Amino acid sequence: MTLVAAIQLNTGADLDANLQASRTLVAEAAQAGAKLAALPENFAFMGRKDPDKLALAEPEGSGPIQQFLSDLAREYAIDLIAGTVPVAVPGDPGRVYPACLVYGASGARLARYDKIHLFDVDVDRGDHIERYRESATIAYGEPAYVVAPTQAGAVGLSVCYDIRFPELYRGLVQRGAELLCIPAAFTDRTGEAHWEILLRARAVENQCFVIAPGQCGTHASGRKTWGHTMIVDAWGQVLAERAEDTPGVVLADLDFERLRSVRESLPSLKHRRL
Numbered sequence: 001m002t003l004v005a006a007i008q009l010n011t012g013a014d015l016d017a018n019l020q021a022s023r024t025l026v027a028e029a030a031q032a033g034a035k036l037a038a039l040p041e042n043f044a045f046m047g048r049k050d051p052d053k054l055a056l057a058e059p060e061g062s063g064p065i066q067q068f069l070s071d072l073a074r075e076y077a078i079d080l081i082a083g084t085v086p087v088a089v090p091g092d093p094g095r096v097y098p099a100c101l102v103y104g105a106s107g108a109r110l111a112r113y114d115k116i117h118l119f120d121v122d123v124d125r126g127d128h129i130e131r132y133r134e135s136a137t138i139a140y141g142e143p144a145y146v147v148a149p150t151q152a153g154a155v156g157l158s159v160c161y162d163i164r165f166p167e168l169y170r171g172l173v174q175r176g177a178e179l180l181c182i183p184a185a186f187t188d189r190t191g192e193a194h195w196e197i198l199l200r201a202r203a204v205e206n207q208c209f210v211i212a213p214g215q216c217g218t219h220a221s222g223r224k225t226w227g228h229t230m231i232v233d234a235w236g237q238v239l240a241e242r243a244e245d246t247p248g249v250v251l252a253d254l255d256f257e258r259l260r261s262v263r264e265s266l267p268s269l270k271h272r273r274l
């Protein structure tokens with residue numbers, strides 16, 4: 001059994017306050033005995049306007065956000081999956097990579113995955129359309145399957161809108177993933193309709209645990225996110241979920257023997273013909 005934590009945040013436009021909130025909840029997770037904690041997409045910053053984050057872009061491997069993450073992992077001896085960090089795009093000051101970075105308990109960086117699918121979507125809110133054009137300020141990650149070795153096993157990395165592209169997760173499970181991480185800032189509208197069903201489907205079809213830390217509440221832009229941070233098992237059961245629309249820690253004990261018994265008794269991953 002391995003205790004893991006998904007951290008729900010309501011990230012605002014004050015970097016220091018956001019890092020402080022992340023620290024407090026990672027500390028709470030570590031004190032509860034979690035071996036791994038996962039922070040949501042954009043945990044460090046959500047500004048009034050999409051381009052505001054460009055000012056925080058850090059070169060790969062250095063900068064205050066990455067230093068904070070490395071220190072935090074080491075200080076609490078916990079593996080840390082950092083939703084997304086704005087990493088500079090060489091030669092393009094107008095966009096950042098949405099990088100999901102993983103740190104080990106020693107503070108060393110274990111993996112980097114850049115979000116592949118960008119949310120260029122018009123969300124129909126009944127009386128008006130809410131327009132998202134993520135690719136205007138975000139650079140596409142190069143398609144890749146990234147599996148990070150952690151204290152909670154092999155973790156397949158993805159971010160938010162990626163959840164709608166099941167082929168990514170099939171590739172991750174074929175490369176050994178037993179836990180799928182989906183840090184998110186889902187819209188309240190699409191979240192209500194699709195969040196739980198998509199998370200549980202990815203868990204069932206890939207026979208993996210799913211850990212999905214989300215943003216919640218209203219942000220500086222006026223947009224609302226869905227919250228409902230959850231951890232799901234390989235049978236599709238929700239092991240733990242945050243019901244409150246406020247920041248907090250969601251904990252679950254992952255039983256990897258049970259995962260293996262699910263894969264043995266219902267060997268759908270071995271029955272694939274395509």
Ligand SMILES: O=C(O)CNC(=O)[C@H](CS)NC(=O)CCC(=O)C(=O)O
Binds near residue numbers: 186187191223
């Ligand atoms: O709203 C914000 O400011 C923050 N949101 C995000 O950073 C990202 C990119 S816009 N959100 C998603 O990918 C939502 C996906 C989603 O909601 C879906 O697939 O339905």
